[in-house]
Amino acid sequence: MAITLHDVARLAGVSIKTVSNVINDYPHIRPATRKKVEAAIDELGYQPNLSARSLRSGRSGVISLLIPDLRNAYFAELADAVMRAARAKGLSVIIEQMPGGKKEELEILRGPRMQLVDGILYSVLALGEEDAHHLDNAMPMVLLGDRIFNGPKDHVTMQNTEGARAATDHLLSLGRRRVAALGAHPGEVVGSAGLRLDGYQQALAERGVEYDASLVIPVISWHRKDGAEAMRAFLTKGVPFDGLVAFNDSMALGAMRVMQEAGLRIPDDVAVIGFDDIDETRYSIPSLSTIDPSKDQIAETAVDLLLERIEHPDSHAPARDLATEFHIVQRESSAI
Structure with missing residues (x-):
């Protein structure tokens, strides 16, 4: 039988509400109480019902990363950096490859899978400045790459x-x-x-x-x-x-x-x-x-901006364009 909140509460000697507050990281929980609940969760192997939590909160805890091509080592390593940055914030990442072409990118952006996530990190490939209006919607989104500047969404790129x-x-x-x-x-x-x-x-x-x-x-x-x-x-x-x-x-x-x-x-x-x-x-x-080009900085900055937009959906703060740092790495191919 599946382990329930009631089982965790009984083992920890607290109320079901207290267990729920610990699972949802409610800030005003005494450390000793939190420790007891977490110990009970570990002992019983309790797994929260993420679907039910999503229905209650309106958030899934999942973001999407849209990138052109995982065969390109840069994008594969960027995806890894994004997943690590997202995990540090308690988020999971769904990666979607875009086959190329403006029509295909727009179909993915408007597709049903994008409605299942809290926000999107979008490495733009085919769209340009003239297509920025397609992104002017309520979905939290951060743009990556170099195709659209001064658009309706936050933008993180390299120099x-x-x-x-x-x-x-x-x-x-x-x-x-x-x-x-x-x-x-x-x-x-x-x-x-x-x-x-x-x-x-x-x-x-x-x-x-x-x-x-x-x-x-x-x-x-x-x-x-x-x-x-x-x-x-x-x-x-x-x-x-x-x-x-x-x-x-x-x-x-x-x-x-x-x-x-x-x-x-x-x-x-x-x-x-x-x-x-x-x-x-x-x-x-x-x-x-x-x-x-500081891939980790790109990933961390983009995830932070996206999470900020997710947590403050009614914010009317203007979109931001940010560029990360870079430095030269000299190795044998250009040794003096």
Whole structure:
């Protein structure tokens, strides 16, 4: 038979109401009483009825994380950081992958599963500034990424332009003057690729190095395969280069493999730096220099903002745009 509140109350020698207050973390409970109830819960193995609690409180204790692609190591590690940050706040996380395309993202946002959660962390991929009105609803939501700024919801992002500028300047400071940029999306202005290309160009200008479009390497997407294929095609053109800024680590790792197969020495012939500081960068040969965008800070900030909106649904505080810190992690791929 299932263990009930009555069983816990009888073992602890308190009322059912007191047990309920302890389970729901009511603040005005004497420590000794709380300890007795928690001991009884542990001894009996009592499991609260979360469905009933949700009906009473109007909250499920669950949030949703919408991300583009778990195959991308950055998003997998971000998801892990979000789950840890949420767990510390007593929340559970449902992860939903978005297959790509504006229509699909809107269908997921409006789908029935989103009505089962207390709030949404949404890493925007296909929607842009012109689509911000689709998010103007009562659902607590925090946006992640770089597609929508100054929108109707709180927004947490990394410093894409500043980080890419620092990465490029890092290679230029080593004396490299033919620095290639891997990961461009031609024509993109808003979005990580456009922002990081802007940072790359800013660093060149600040160092007095002329921008050379032949050193910008476009890709379709940001996976390791794309980095490898783009670098293989780039090498066939015979464009001289002595540095490489990859707009994410996965592409950098794919590109390094191709360069090494072609006989290029890293960092002797080509110094390389990526972006995201995914775990594998520590163990590649050579280990990969990168930009650490503070994934844990992104996750913790986003969860805190979302929980604040959940707990104060009637708040009319304006939406906030916050950018986290970053720093350069120098490893063997750009060693002096």
